[in-house]
Amino acid sequence: MKAIIPLKRFAFFLGLLALSCNVYADNGYKLWLGYHAVADKKLAAQYVQQLRYLKFTAGSPTLNAAREELLVGLEGMLSLKPQDIEKPNYSTLFVGVSSSLNLPKNTIAQSEIQQTGKEGYLIRSVTINNKKCIVITAQTDIGILHGVFGFLKLLQTQQAIGVLNILEYPRIMYRVLDHWDNLNRTVERGYAGSSIWNWHKLPGYIDQRYIDYARASASVGINGSVVNNVNANALMLTPEYLEKVKALANTFRPYGIKVYLSVKFSSPIDIGGLKTSDPLDPQVIQWWKDKADEIYRGIPDFGGFLVKANSEGQPGPQAYKRSHADGANMLADALAPHNGIVMWRAFVYDNNVPYDRAKQAYNEFKPLDGQFKSNVIVQVKNGPIDFQPREPFHPLFGAMPNTPLMIEFQLTQEYLGFSTNLVYEAPLFKECLESDTYAMGKGSTVANIITGKFNPKLITGMAGVANIGSDVNWCGHPFAQANWYAFGRLAWNPAQSSATIAADWVKMTFTNQPAFVAPMQSIMLQSRENTVNYMTPLGLHHIMGVNTHYGPGPWVDNAGRADWNATYYHKADSAGIGFNRSSTGSNAAAQYQPPVRDMFENLTTCPDEYLLWFHHVRWDHKMRSGKTLWDDMVHHYYMGADSVKQMQRTWDKMAGYVDKEQFQTVKQLMAVQYDEAISWRNSCVLYFQTFANRPIPAGYQMPAHPLSYYRNRKYLQAPGIGGNQ
């Protein structure tokens, strides 16, 4: 059918078409929810054909949010405003909780819907009235919200939607972001500006950022947010602040995200006027019960407490000769009537304990197995030291079969180059999750343990220390957003692959063009290993600068505590380098099950990547590569730094595929990353050389400066140190 349009008007419309929607470039604020127009026009037309009609009765805040998201996504990607209909006489998208959807009988079996649980969803292609329709359904409103995000992801990643049969449900119950945000808006180990929580303006002013934070987190199934630092300020529990927390909880609730608080164990003293915080003291017990009741009056679905106790100076039960279990259980009892949980951190190490720091958490917590109440989950870092670029999995995994264990990953790159280094962390997460502890025989992976496979009665959880701040692009580096994204994806289902998650994120954030997706996915997948190589190869660890943890500091030997010195960890001497954790050393290896222990114990079976974690190795030790240890170490450092240059070359070819501002941002940051990689390489090679007394092999670029240059550099005002005020 032809219509006659005057040329002038047509030209006018064409002119409007030329309208660049963003006269400002892409500043990264929209994360992976930019809902860019679907570039494949043929596919876009197919999508429009299928999605022109919508039956989606909203009503609750969650359903309203889901519907709003769906409409925003369809408008952005397809310029489509679907028509609401009642009767499905056309190809229709049905969205609704199963009990309210009124589909023809047997369209979807009840047994299938039940598999979605409380947060999952089904997306199914069905035929109704001879029309091909799509159904997004779930048992709860929040399942619908997750389903809408899951459906939008199909469009964002240009998937076919003709024959859909998707069942999704989370494998882990508590999927929580931990914000190390202080009340004065500094963020401990935060490299993306200041805290996004504007406490001064709460409760009256709800910043749009809180809503977009909730949207982004819900889009990957995150369902909890601890809004304050584990080095907690007791003021957080005062009525004034609880009003502000309540405002945040109200903002998150439609998105299925519960609010949690880090609590200071000495709060009964600090703000309660008590003389003790002994967890067995009746007044203390009552104080916490009353405080919990107070919180739940304002926030009926408050999540619970996160506790750092008797660690790095934080108060705890041990001052009263009580155990971690005593402390945790007291809090658990206060929260249990309200269905709250306690996440009790196992990150403990004592400078005065005269043995290997890597052994201490295990020694302190394993004996407590089975002593925790059922609503306590012990939160364990992925490795036994502290979020190093590579650590073996924490020996507590598999060692506490009767206790819920929650794994804690660090999204913020405290030891991985802050927000100037592109490091996609999913491979690090997966490396830990897929590690076989052998605790219940082969297949006792960390993932299987923390998803409760071996003890289905236990609650399950995964925590990520957030990398989110006030920077317009939220995370400081555009690619750091991928770690927030990947954490959510893996908390929902730890079996997903790093590669798939990376590809999804790249497509949703930038473009689906294979000429961009493939190389960037490749860069992302390799990035963690690259950084390990130029910072801490072959099992080295904890050799960064003091305090700020910025930059190389392998020479640090005066940090005030032995176990804060780099020298404690690498133990370089004229004979060799590395920490002997075998049976001839600290025997930390023996904290693992025999198959794992033996692998680490034996120099010939210990993987290269853990070599210097478990062994003090001679400089002339012959590595699998055929090189001596010294030569191999140097090679890793140089290869790691060089990989950044290759990454830069790849990125330079990507200019045509991404927004100009984003291109420049990443380009500049990569240049900074390269300088930092060179700095790490040169500092470590030159310093360790003073022990190895061997030359840098021919063919490697000599460092531009002597060791003294690197040792004397001061990095002033590096971010991430904010006193808890």
Place this chain on the structure above:
Amino acid sequence: MKAIIPLKRFAFFLGLLALSCNVYADNGYKLWLGYHAVADKKLAAQYVQQLRYLKFTAGSPTLNAAREELLVGLEGMLSLKPQDIEKPNYSTLFVGVSSSLNLPKNTIAQSEIQQTGKEGYLIRSVTINNKKCIVITAQTDIGILHGVFGFLKLLQTQQAIGVLNILEYPRIMYRVLDHWDNLNRTVERGYAGSSIWNWHKLPGYIDQRYIDYARASASVGINGSVVNNVNANALMLTPEYLEKVKALANTFRPYGIKVYLSVKFSSPIDIGGLKTSDPLDPQVIQWWKDKADEIYRGIPDFGGFLVKANSEGQPGPQAYKRSHADGANMLADALAPHNGIVMWRAFVYDNNVPYDRAKQAYNEFKPLDGQFKSNVIVQVKNGPIDFQPREPFHPLFGAMPNTPLMIEFQLTQEYLGFSTNLVYEAPLFKECLESDTYAMGKGSTVANIITGKFNPKLITGMAGVANIGSDVNWCGHPFAQANWYAFGRLAWNPAQSSATIAADWVKMTFTNQPAFVAPMQSIMLQSRENTVNYMTPLGLHHIMGVNTHYGPGPWVDNAGRADWNATYYHKADSAGIGFNRSSTGSNAAAQYQPPVRDMFENLTTCPDEYLLWFHHVRWDHKMRSGKTLWDDMVHHYYMGADSVKQMQRTWDKMAGYVDKEQFQTVKQLMAVQYDEAISWRNSCVLYFQTFANRPIPAGYQMPAHPLSYYRNRKYLQAPGIGGNQ
């Protein structure tokens, strides 16, 4: 001429037209440079007609920036990509420096072009080859940039462009934003997040925000930026930081903005290893010369230094029994070979000096008149205390005829409600600028003095303490952006009116629709007086909370220094209230010229708005209104608070005219402002009532709580206090 377009394709285009360009709402990032589509379609068509062809040869960074801005503006507002042409056979927009424009002889007289000076521009409608053309010209590249912004403003405010004859040039030489930003990214008296300067990532990473900051500032003719706090950190002058400053200078340069630094007077000791910072010491003199040379090697057009000395604990020349002039001149000599200037602040007051704080700066600086080098400008706050909601003009204006004086306004709302209170400050600025000092007879306004009318040999300047931070909307409150805008406009030409500037800003930021512009302009123009009324009416001043300066604190009497106590300033007692600055009191009034002095001195001629600034007045004094002082004060407090409610009612009617997110943001903040206004009203009325011993008159809503409630409130973690670290 008709063209035949298939309906389906037409529908497709229409669908694309339906594309909402911003699937995310307006978050305020674009300031007044959003370049929204011109809503008046007829006018838009006229614009397109006139601007379809462009002759604009760029080339230099500044001209490139100007051209880019022009194209972005035309695309955003008109969906127009003008065609570049060489020969003007059509209606053409010509843009270029006069020497390169090659217009037909006598198109524009050289004498007219010369009036534009170094930063100004001409926009002229001309006829060339019988075609109506527009010319934007200037003598310099930066003049062209200013001209482009000036031209775009015409379109943004939907002005006719048929008969243009605009000549613009700045009346003040140095138009500078002072950022009280610390190196640790806190902002002293900052309420918009943290510092936008990411020192850790400089020099390698230039955040797009720096560029957009420069664009916005250049759009109102700001030409200088002091990037660090006047409570300066000496590290700012170390080589490592100078590299970072250089990167900022390079970023600002195309936009005609010079970088300046606040310097700590003791830097020779702090970072220079010297034992003294005596400005007459040869080593000190040499150190500063060398430091200046070092700075200028990296930044050839570095602006100069801003100095806070011997004020609030900052070091200065007085430790060595030297004068402000000694200190300033020593620095001036170091900068003079490089054409740099010294901005030396006159904000001095000494707790140990036993008389009225309001008199001290005058007493300390007036004797130094004529002693400063020609490249020193003494920077004087608008009033003699410290940026109170209302102050009389600073008595130094007019008192130092032989010295350059630079007026310092405060854009950040330290005493005007932080970023929760809508306060348009242009009326405050104008009130000061239009004050007649009578120093050289009638017409010796502050504006005339600081524009150098009475002594054209003096350099001239205006400074604004910035309200800019890392918040996505830059200033914390959407309407606070108007103060950044207004400051630039008034620094360029102090004669412009608050009303015109407000209307321009509203149109450029939101919409041209009169049903929005008129009420919002009205709200803005009234907002400062409203806030004066609910905080400090009738000449009251300095009665806010301690330290953070947040909230009411009329009872503060233990601040550690007498002149930091509220009681020092209001002196309320059973007889009356107010600070006697007449000849029977501190006689601060006598620091003004006789006509001004006499006006303030006499109770019958002293304007109500300065009454309690200059007089201790009896509670039963009969005011011009016929009410007693007490009743009149109460009336002002209640009227002020009520005005916020009226403002809310007006805003609620504006929902249809603005973006949803912006509407909600302002609505929420107004609700917070209302609570704060009530808090101020009740606190002050109840507290002063304890002295007045009179009832709140009938008809006024009784405060909801007793005085003790307000006195006991603690505002924890209010922003703006960041240790200079």
